[in-house]
Amino acid sequence: MPELPEVETVCRGLAPTVEGRVFADVVQRRKTLRIPLPENFAGRLKGRRVLSVRRRAKYLLLHLDNGEVLVIHLGMSGRITILEPPDQGGESGNGKHDHVVFQMDDNVRVVFTDPRRFGLMTLIGEEALASHPLFCHLGPEPLGNDFNGDMLSDALRGRRSPIKTTLLDQKVVVGLGNIYVCEALYRAGISPRRTAASVAGKRAERLVPHIRDVLSEAIEAGGSSLRDYKGADGELGYFQNAHAVYGREGEPCPGCDCDRAVQRIVQSNRSTFFCSARQR
DNA sequence: CGTACACCCTGGCCGC
């Protein structure tokens, strides 16, 4: 599930729970997720205090009191669940895919669950973060000031691959995934098949606010679903949004009178949903 | 360099 809005939602849900708290215990049930966890991962975390929880691209960054940063990526199927004592409901933190359990000093447990194990977790010194291979090639944050029409135009110019594929490239702009790329292109009326180069200029100018809007609205929706989840099972990161085109193959295009059905095509082995009348 | 594709892994769903 996690694209930028979902990761941001997890970040906001996690911050009040763990900021200022100490890892009393860390249970690591697997050596490897997408990459091996660091040697002595649990030992290095135990006793450390969490100073702050931040997000960069689709990564969660837990800054610790020893100058290290706990980096978490949720991959495709990663989830984080907060279990407040006394535990209620079916969540135990002992599920088949509960790979890491962080026990805080107030007995709240933070559970990392990831069936497909495309997620990752590692520890990086704060000073080495920006130059680290995971982070050094990342493009600008789409909700930040560095992301604008001129910047996007420059990044798209000369690129011959489809705009859909190009926007998934985290070197161009971070945070977009398959859903929100489809949704942003739909809103902007830009065909996913158009070359990136042909979007440079006016179309890029038009696209930027749609990217910002679709992400901001999803964060809002996440915030409200987060409130709904409080007191439920504590799970962060899973909520259903209303998507205009994503997953709606065959349904009527919702945004105009074109009377055409939403189409599904495959680009770079991933589904793209769009309206061929509205998006040119 | 940019681009295309296989691949990592599990589970859910659909048709037979």
Added chain:
DNA sequence: TGCGGCCAGGGTGTAC
């Protein structure tokens, strides 16, 4: 009920 095929929100390594 079982099985094969296909699909899934991400990212990387390899080959051209």
